[in-house]
Amino acid sequence: MVTNLPIYLDHNSTTPCDPRVVEAMLPFFNSAFGNAASRSHAFGWQAEEAVKCAREQVAKLIGAEPGEIVFTSGATESDNLALKGVFEMYAGKGNHIITCNIEHKAVLDSCKHIEKLGGEVSYLNVKENGLIDLAELEAAIRPQTILISIMYANNEIGTIMPMKEISAIARKHDVLLFSDAAQAVGKIPVDVNKDGIDLLAISAHKMYGPKGVGALYVRRKNPRVKLTAQIDGGGHEKGMRSGTLNVPGIVGLGKACELCLLEMEEEAVRLSSLRDKLENALLQLDGTYLNGSREYRLPHTTNISFKHLESEALMMGFSKELAVSSGSACMSATPEPSYVLKALGLDDELAHSSLRFGIGRFNTEEEIDYAIDQITKTVSRLRESNPLREMYKNG
Numbered sequence: 495m496v497t498n499l500p501i502y503l504d505h506n507s508t509t510p511c512d513p514r515v516v517e518a519m520l521p522f523f524n525s526a527f528g529n530a531a532s533r534s535h536a537f538g539w540q541a542e543e544a545v546k547c548a549r550e551q552v553a554k555l556i557g558a559e560p561g562e563i564v565f566t567s568g569a570t571e572s573d574n575l576a577l578k579g580v581f582e583m584y585a586g587k588g589n590h591i592i593t594c595n596i597e598h599k600a601v602l603d604s605c606k607h608i609e610k611l612g613g614e615v616s617y618l619n620v621k622e623n624g625l626i627d628l629a630e631l632e633a634a635i636r637p638q639t640i641l642i643s644i645m646y647a648n649n650e651i652g653t654i655m656p657m658k659e660i661s662a663i664a665r666k667h668d669v670l671l672f673s674d675a676a677q678a679v680g681k682i683p684v685d686v687n688k689d690g691i692d693l694l695a696i697s698a699h700k701m702y703g704p705k706g707v708g709a710l711y712v713r714r715k716n717p718r719v720k721l722t723a724q725i726d727g728g729g730h731e732k733g734m735r736s737g738t739l740n741v742p743g744i745v746g747l748g749k750a751c752e753l754c755l756l757e758m759e760e761e762a763v764r765l766s767s768l769r770d771k772l773e774n775a776l777l778q779l780d781g782t783y784l785n786g787s788r789e790y791r792l793p794h795t796t797n798i799s800f801k802h803l804e805s806e807a808l809m810m811g812f813s814k815e816l817a818v819s820s821g822s823a824c825m826s827a828t829p830e831p832s833y834v835l836k837a838l839g840l841d842d843e844l845a846h847s848s849l850r851f852g853i854g855r856f857n858t859e860e861e862i863d864y865a866i867d868q869i870t871k872t873v874s875r876l877r878e879s880n881p882l883r884e885m886y887k888n889g
Contacts, residue, residue, distance in 0.1 A: 496864045502817045503865060505852035506649050506677060506795060511746070512702040512855070518749040519704065522742040530739045531730065541741045548748025552709050555751040556675075556694065557685035564710045564731045565744050569676035572695035572710035573600040575735065576672045579721030580641045580693070581608050584670075588638030594618040594626050596834045597645050598674055605643075614638070622839050623787035624653030628663065635667045646675035646684065646694075650821050650834040650850055651786030652795030654682065661690025670719060676700050676708075680754035681792055682762065686711055692719050698743065702855060703750030707743030710735075761855060766793035768853050768862050773798065775866040779873055785835055785848060799840065799848040803876050808849060811872035816865055819850050 502510070522544060530545045532538025549560040566572045581591065593605055595617045605615045616634045618626050626644065635642075642664050647654045657673060664671040672693040678684050679694075680701030686694055694711040698704055712734065713719045727736040773796045776782055781801035800808060805820035821832040831845035840848075853862070 496860055500813070500815055500817045501857070501861045501865055503851050503853060503857070504817050504819045505854035506652075506700075506850060507819055507852065508699045508705065509702045509854055510856065511699075511704055512750065512753060514753060515703055515746045515749045519742045519746040522745050526741075528741075530741055531728070541739075544741060544745050545739055548744045548751075551748035551751045551755075552696065553711075555684075555755050556679060556696070556711060557687050558711050559714060561732075562686075562711055562714050564712055564734045565739060565747075566708045566710055566735055567706055567740070568699070568708035569598075569674060569695045569697035570600040570708075571735075572697075572708050573598065573674050574604050575710055575721060575724050576693045576695060577601065577604040577608060577641070577643060578724055579734070580670060580672070580719075581611070581613055582722035583720045584640040588636075588640045590614045590616070590636050590638040591641045591643060592616045592618065592631065592634050592639060592669075593643040594620060594645075595837045596620050596624060596648055596650075597643065598649060598676070601643055601645070601674055620837050623790070624648055624651050624834075624838060625655065625787060625790065626660075628656070628659055631660065632663050632667075635663070635669060639667065639669050641670045641672055643672045643674070646673045646678035647682070647792050648786070648834060649677050650832060651797045651838070652677075652792035653786045654678065654790045654792065656790075657689045657691065664692075665690060670717070677792060677795075680751065680758060681794065683758070686713070692717065696747075698747040698750055701750050701754050704743050704746040707740050707747050709747065762793040765853050765857075768857060768859060769794055769796055769851070771859070772796065772851060772853070772862050772866060776869060779870065783844070785838060785840065794853045795851070797835075797848055797850045799835075799844045800873055801844065801847060803847050803873065805847055805849050807876060808847075808869075808872060811876060812868045815868045819852075820848060821850055 526540050528537030528541035530541040549563045552563050553560045609615055618630055620626055644655050644660055661671050670692045673691050674695045675684055676695060676697040679696050692713040697708040721734050723734050725736050730736045776798055783799040785797040831842050835845040835848055
């Protein structure tokens with residue numbers, strides 16, 4: 495029996511803070527409230543030690559060294575720092591960046607900003623499964639190319655990019671590789687050395703940590719990556735990101751990473767089972783289509799189109815029972831269809847009829863059964879009153 499309504503199925507947008515993460519953070523709001531940069535007394539030392547511990551926890555999750563972790567306010571800031579920081583620092587080498595057309599807006603908008611500064615950006619198209627063409631990537635590299643920026647996993651369709659193959663191409667041409675891994679870290683194994691990634695963005699609130707805190711991994715050797723700071727003042731974080739550290743948030747990020755390292759493998763099996771149950775039931779409905787890759791994707795994500803139905807109408811139909819989304823949270827204010835789905839080749843109508851489901855740590859099988867029932871009823875009810883549907887059925 496499901497009693498806690500609405501059921502939350504939008505974990506790609508944000509996740510609830512794990513109670514164990516909250517518990518770890520609480521002392522740093524009151525009794526241990528020191529500034530991590532205060533080196534002259536015990537309050538500062540305590541905060542500094544907590545930050546050091548969190549740095550180790552984050553590094554361990556992605557196979558990095560603690561000294562390669564730069565704390566930020568989240569993946570959006572990490573994306574900005576990586577792209578703009580590399581563009582400025584390596585201006586003497588070149589001004590060309592390669593990315594792809596289904597990246598998060600934080601990457602795409604940073605690239606647009608770089609273009610205004612005189613940089614050149616190549617935007618790779620994706621295939622209908624959401625993957626880039628590796629031959630196209632290699633063909634796009636020029637002597638002036640300084641950075642390839644490809645997300646680890648897409649936030650709307652869950653497609654996982656072939657990072658090892660991408661990094662092999664980057665290394666072959668002596669080009670740095672950056673990946674926005676906000677959706678991947680904590681959900682699937684990510685190892686910056688095995689994957690050959692030079693810069694990597696992380697967000698706490700995508701993996702049961704607090705909002706407003708994240709990190710950027712910056713490789714220190716083979717090669718040593720340098721960045722031009724985008725926030726100046728005080729020289730915090732080895733001069734790469736000034737500003738008083740958000741100690742409670744950083745502690746929460748560290749704890750979230752520790753929990754993911756311990757539980758991720760088992761959690762992925764459970765979540766993919768729930769995802770498949772939901773997906774298989776909904777795809778039995780007439781006029782439904784799976785978007786993205788079935789083979790290469792995150793264990794908790796599915797994106798489904800419901801032909802001849804507006805996603806907004808669908809969501810309104812069960813808004814008191816279920817919390818889902820029609821795409822990226824950062825784009826929810828715009829009436830345009832998802833640019834990610836359009837990039838896969840969907841027409842406007844089908845892109846406008848899509849729902850993204852993100853299943854999470856605290857969802858139960860009973861909740862998935864309830865969701866299937868509510869969505870099925872809503873689809874049937876809306877289709878009965880849709881004249882387009884009847885016209886389509888009658889040819």
